[in-house]
Every structure is written in C-alpha cells, then in structure tokens.
Amino acid sequence: MARAPSTPGLPLALQALLAVAAGVAQAASLAWPWSGEPLWWLQIASMAVLAWLVRPHATVSVSWQRGAVIGGLFSTAWLAGTFWWLFISMHTYGGLAAPLAVAAVLGLAAFLASYYAAMLGIFCRLALTSKALTAIIFGAFWLVAELARGTLWTGFPWGAGGYAHVDGPLAALARYGGVYGLGAVAAMLAMGAVQLRRADFRGWRLWAVLLALGAALALATVDRFCAIHLCSTPQQRPAPSLSLELLQGNIPQDEKFQSGSGVPLALKWYAEALLDAKADLVVAPETAIPLLPQQLIPGYLEGIQQRYAQGPQAALLGIPLGDEAQGYTNSVLGMSPATQATPYRYDKHHLVPFGEFIPPFFKWFTAMMNIPLGDFNRGVVGQPSFAWAGQRIAPNICYEDLFGEELGARFIDPAQAPTVFVNFSNIGWFGDSVAIDQHLQISRMRALEFERPMVRATNTGATAIIDHRGVVTHQLARTTRGVLKGEVQGRGLDAQSGWAITPYAWWVSRWGLWPLWMFGVLVFALAVWARNRGMGACRH
The missing domain is CATH 1.20.890 (cAMP-dependent Protein Kinase, Chain A)
Structure with a gap:
C-alpha cells in the first residue's frame, strides 16, 4: 500500500496551524468576545475542522502520533483561549510576573489538553472505514476526554463544548444528556458532516x-x-412567584480584603442594602461579608439577623465561617423567621485549587503570589435546601454550578429536590473579561438540564435571573454597584404542581456520570471489535 498524507496537499505545519485556529474558534464559540453570546454553529464548525484533520479514509488513515499532536494543539489553543483570564488573577491581583503567569495558563491548558490528545491518538489508531461508526466513535472518545477533564484531579470542565449550545437547536437535548451529552452529539455531527x-x-x-x-x-x-x-x-397549577433583590457590591478586587478600603465599604453597603430591602428574598454574593463573624464589629451580624427574624422576608448572605481549631468554610448563611434559633448554613463543597486549597507540591507556586489564600474545609454533596415561601432554594458557590452531577445529587427525592438554584460568585478576580459571560452560559446550561430557575448574585457580574427555560429574564449591568429586582417562579414544588424531574436529573442523581463513562467504554469495545473484524482503514 502506497504511503499517502492524511490530508492530501496539506503539509504538517499547515495542519497544525489549522488545528490551532480551530481551537481558538471553539473558545470564541462559548461566549463571543464582542457580545458574550454563545455561537453553536461556530462550535460545530470548529469541531468539523478538527474532525476533517483526523478523519480516516478507505485507503489511508492518520497515524496515531499525528492524531495526538493535532488533538493536543487544538485543545491547548481552545482551553488557553477559554480561560486566558486566569492571567488576570495571577498577574494583576496576585503579582506573579507576567511571563510566569502566561506559562502557568499555557501549562494548565496543555495538561488538560493531554486527555484529548490521548483520545484522538487512540481514535486514529482504531480508524474504521464505516462512516457512521467513525462518527459515533469520534463523539464517544471526545466525551471520555471531556469527562476526564471534568472529574480527574478535582476536575476543571470550564469551557466544555456543549455550553455553546444553550441557544442552539441541540439545547432540547440538555434535559436528557446534560452538557457532556450535548458535546458528544456535536462532535458526532461534526465528524459525520466532514465524511459526506x-x-x-x-x-x-x-x-x-x-x-x-x-x-x-x-x-x-x-x-x-x-x-x-x-x-x-x-x-x-402554576408555581407562585418569589420576589427577589440581588445585591452586586462591585467592590474592587484589589481592595476587597483591605481593612482600610474594601472591607469597610463592603460592610457598610451590604448592611444598608440588606436592611432596606423589600423583596421576599434578598441575596448577597460570595464573601459579601469579607470577614469571619468573630472579626466583625459586635452587633453587626446580629443586627442583620434580627432584621429577618420576623416578617415576610428572608436573606441569603455569602460569608466565611469557622475558626482556627475547627477550620474554615466558604459559606452561605440563611436568615428568616424559621431559622432564628438555628440559622441555615451552606458550606461550599467543590473548592477552587490554589485559591481555597493548595494542591500537594505546589506551595512554591502559591508563595510567589500575593493572594489571600485559604485552606478551607469541604462541605458535603447534597446539602439541604433553604426552605422559604414554599420554595426549596439550593445555594451553590462560585464555580460549583460547573458540576451538574453534584447539583443533581439533590434530586434523588423529588419531595426534597430544589425548586430554585442560587449561585453566589465573585468573578472580580478575573476583571471585566469574558469569564463573566462564560459563567452566565454555564448557569444557563444548569437551568436547561434541571429545568429549574438559576438566580445569580455576584460581586461584579453577571448578576442575573435565569428562568427554568434557560432564558435570562433580568440582568444587572456588570461592574456596577446596584440591586437587581425581579421575580422567579420555582419548579417542582409538590405533586400537585408536578415534580418536573428531567431525565438528566433522574439518572445523574442516582449514578452520577457513570452512564456516560460506560457509554464511552462500550463504544471503545465496539471500535476494537470492528477493527479486529477487518473494518479498519489502512495505516501509513
């Protein structure tokens, strides 16, 4: 069999350039830099370029080494282009030298890209002549790489391709397979299209x-x-509406934990907003109160609690809790007449590496940055919701809404399942960047998967109300100080209203992501079987 290039007429350097350009396009598809909107067609188009570069032919297929290189270049460009804003937190706010911050972002992207490089190398090694099987295998192997990135080493699935589809025709599939299922389907369609x-x-x-x-x-x-x-x-019967006031303090990140500027500003503004609020539920973002309760002026927190100890209002407040002996937590306090004796408390479970815990062997790296780091305790998965006004309100903090399988653990009992999600975030670490838009699309995807409203209270944006259809109904201007007022309708209140448990919520609450892992394993076994049955493309 004569040797032939994998993509006739294209030198390897040009293939590498195409892979990098497609990876950058995939990053842009998640939240277009000039509008913040996701572009589902661009995500499929960028995947199609990758699929075209590694597609097998009847007479020749891409070597596994080249497939791994192309997959690694595409994924490194995509991931670095997605979370480049980590540079802002490390350099602008952390004081890390710019070259080291760039190297850290590229190093993280390259490490996570290794999952995709490995799976595309295996894909090319098992190349088949069947176009349908090739498309299914490509999508399944992409799924496995996404799952690995989202679970191994605590997981960092930010920027998964499925997030580009919150407004696209594939959005209807979110209630069945979640964001990973959407990404797999998009990959299958891309490979199927380039083989036609x-x-x-x-x-x-x-x-x-x-x-x-x-x-x-x-x-x-x-x-x-x-x-x-x-x-x-x-x-x-339709669910009753819950009026909301979402507080956005816009405390400058470089002053947020400074005792002479950001701290007194936050304490004053949030206290006034909490005391003056008129809505059924008032929400202040992650670490809105930047001090531990024992560090506050005597009577400060007690005064806010007393304000909500009676009457038809409740509040959820982001605050660190704990002490040196018991450890510290990134938490939410719930205040209402029903919690006067025992305040509601939610402790963050999925901690941010380097920010809320330091991974082993990396203290040398964090020592180079001037960032207030913590070594926080983890809360448990599936903590109880905050019961108020007939709703079961489920908090999640920062990027915890990135892990749908953990939010889904609360749905195993429909009678206790959340009716409304509330995200508490501070994206101020990443400036006025596309990170704000990307996080908004992540919250919208969770609303699509569970068909529950997602309410967002943040320091700098995006403070928003997302309904159970994944539609942003109210949003406050980013990097401004203000209060977003609106209403939300919970879902799945009781049997009379309908529990409204989506297929995704049903299976992920019982088995986590294992059904998706098993699908990937079964398709791998199918690929090996088909290859051994003589359906493989010739190698070069």
Missing part, C-alpha cells in the same frame, strides 16, 4: 439517517416544550 461525499446524497441510507436524526430532535424539542410549558398536564 456528493455520492452519499444519491443513496437512500444518508436520507434515512438524516430523517431519523431530524425526527429524534423534533420529538425531543416537543417533549421539552411540553415539560416547560406544562402543555401535557393542564390541570397542574
């Missing part, structure tokens, strides 16, 4: 496949429409 030839359109098989895919997507869309609009159960 003009002759394929003259046969009935392609049209049968397209008809089946269109019918499945149409059914999923109709099913989702009926679920969110209750069109199949008109006897169910």
Whole structure:
C-alpha cells in the first residue's frame, strides 16, 4: 500500500496551524468576545475542522502520533483561549510576573489538553472505514476526554463544548444528556458532516439517517416544550412567584480584603442594602461579608439577623465561617423567621485549587503570589435546601454550578429536590473579561438540564435571573454597584404542581456520570471489535 498524507496537499505545519485556529474558534464559540453570546454553529464548525484533520479514509488513515499532536494543539489553543483570564488573577491581583503567569495558563491548558490528545491518538489508531461508526466513535472518545477533564484531579470542565449550545437547536437535548451529552452529539455531527461525499446524497441510507436524526430532535424539542410549558398536564397549577433583590457590591478586587478600603465599604453597603430591602428574598454574593463573624464589629451580624427574624422576608448572605481549631468554610448563611434559633448554613463543597486549597507540591507556586489564600474545609454533596415561601432554594458557590452531577445529587427525592438554584460568585478576580459571560452560559446550561430557575448574585457580574427555560429574564449591568429586582417562579414544588424531574436529573442523581463513562467504554469495545473484524482503514 502506497504511503499517502492524511490530508492530501496539506503539509504538517499547515495542519497544525489549522488545528490551532480551530481551537481558538471553539473558545470564541462559548461566549463571543464582542457580545458574550454563545455561537453553536461556530462550535460545530470548529469541531468539523478538527474532525476533517483526523478523519480516516478507505485507503489511508492518520497515524496515531499525528492524531495526538493535532488533538493536543487544538485543545491547548481552545482551553488557553477559554480561560486566558486566569492571567488576570495571577498577574494583576496576585503579582506573579507576567511571563510566569502566561506559562502557568499555557501549562494548565496543555495538561488538560493531554486527555484529548490521548483520545484522538487512540481514535486514529482504531480508524474504521464505516462512516457512521467513525462518527459515533469520534463523539464517544471526545466525551471520555471531556469527562476526564471534568472529574480527574478535582476536575476543571470550564469551557466544555456543549455550553455553546444553550441557544442552539441541540439545547432540547440538555434535559436528557446534560452538557457532556450535548458535546458528544456535536462532535458526532461534526465528524459525520466532514465524511459526506456528493455520492452519499444519491443513496437512500444518508436520507434515512438524516430523517431519523431530524425526527429524534423534533420529538425531543416537543417533549421539552411540553415539560416547560406544562402543555401535557393542564390541570397542574402554576408555581407562585418569589420576589427577589440581588445585591452586586462591585467592590474592587484589589481592595476587597483591605481593612482600610474594601472591607469597610463592603460592610457598610451590604448592611444598608440588606436592611432596606423589600423583596421576599434578598441575596448577597460570595464573601459579601469579607470577614469571619468573630472579626466583625459586635452587633453587626446580629443586627442583620434580627432584621429577618420576623416578617415576610428572608436573606441569603455569602460569608466565611469557622475558626482556627475547627477550620474554615466558604459559606452561605440563611436568615428568616424559621431559622432564628438555628440559622441555615451552606458550606461550599467543590473548592477552587490554589485559591481555597493548595494542591500537594505546589506551595512554591502559591508563595510567589500575593493572594489571600485559604485552606478551607469541604462541605458535603447534597446539602439541604433553604426552605422559604414554599420554595426549596439550593445555594451553590462560585464555580460549583460547573458540576451538574453534584447539583443533581439533590434530586434523588423529588419531595426534597430544589425548586430554585442560587449561585453566589465573585468573578472580580478575573476583571471585566469574558469569564463573566462564560459563567452566565454555564448557569444557563444548569437551568436547561434541571429545568429549574438559576438566580445569580455576584460581586461584579453577571448578576442575573435565569428562568427554568434557560432564558435570562433580568440582568444587572456588570461592574456596577446596584440591586437587581425581579421575580422567579420555582419548579417542582409538590405533586400537585408536578415534580418536573428531567431525565438528566433522574439518572445523574442516582449514578452520577457513570452512564456516560460506560457509554464511552462500550463504544471503545465496539471500535476494537470492528477493527479486529477487518473494518479498519489502512495505516501509513
């Protein structure tokens, strides 16, 4: 068999350049830098370029080494282009030298890209002649790489490709497979598209496949429409509205923990806003109170608690808790007449590496930065919700809303499942960057997966109200100080209203991400079997 290049007419250097450009496009698709909006078509187009570079042929296929290199370049460019704003936290606020901060971002991106490089190398090694199987295998291997990035070493799945689809035609699938399932489907479609030839359109098989895919997507869309609009159960009563006031202090990050500037400003502004609020529920963001209770002026926290000890209002407040003996937690305090004796408390479970805990062997790295670091205790997964006004309100802090499988643990009992999610964040560490827009799309995806509203209270943005359809209904201007007022309708209050548990919430609450892992393993076994049955493409 004659040797032939994997992409005829293209030198390796040009293939590498295309892979990097496609990776940058994938990053931009998650939140377009000039508008903050996700572009689902750009995500599929960028994946199609990658798929085209590694696609097998009947007579020749890409070597596993080249596949790994192309996959690594694409993923490194994509991930570095996604979370480049880590540079701001390390250099601008942490004082780390710019070259070291750039190296840290690129090093993290390259490390996480190794999962994709490995899976694409294996994909090329098991290359098949069947176009349908090739598309399925490509999507499944991409899924495995995404799962590895999202779970290993505590997981950092920020920027998963599925987040680009919150406004696209594939959004209807979120209630079934979650963001990882969406990403796998997009990868399958990309590989399927680049393998098409003009002759394929003259046969009935392609049209049968397209008809089946269109019918499945149409059914999923109709099913989702009926679920969110209750069109199949008109006897169910609509949920009552809950009025909200979401506080955005816009405390400058370089002053937030300074006793002579940011601390007194935060204490004064948040106390006034909490005392003057009129809504059913008032929410102050992550570490809105930047001091431990024992460090506060005597009577400060007690005065706020007394304000909500009676009457028709409640508050959720971000504050650090604990002491040197018991350890510290990044927490939320809930205040209402029902919690006067025992205040509600939520402790963050999924801690941020280097910010809330220092990984082994990395103290030398954190020692080079001037950032107030902590070694916090972890809360447990599936903590109780805050009960107020007939709602079960489930807090999550910072990037905890990135881990849908952990939020989903609360749905195993429909009677205790959240009716509203509330995210408490401080994205001020990353400036006025695309990180704000990316985090907003992450919260929207959780709303799509669980069909629950997601309320966001942040220091600098995006402070917003997202309804159970994943639509942003209210949003405060970023990097401004103010109060966002609006209403939200909880979902799944009781049996009469309908529990409204999505398929994704049902299976992820019981088995976590294991069904997706098993799908990837089964497809890998299928690929090995098909290869051994003589369905593989020739190698070079």
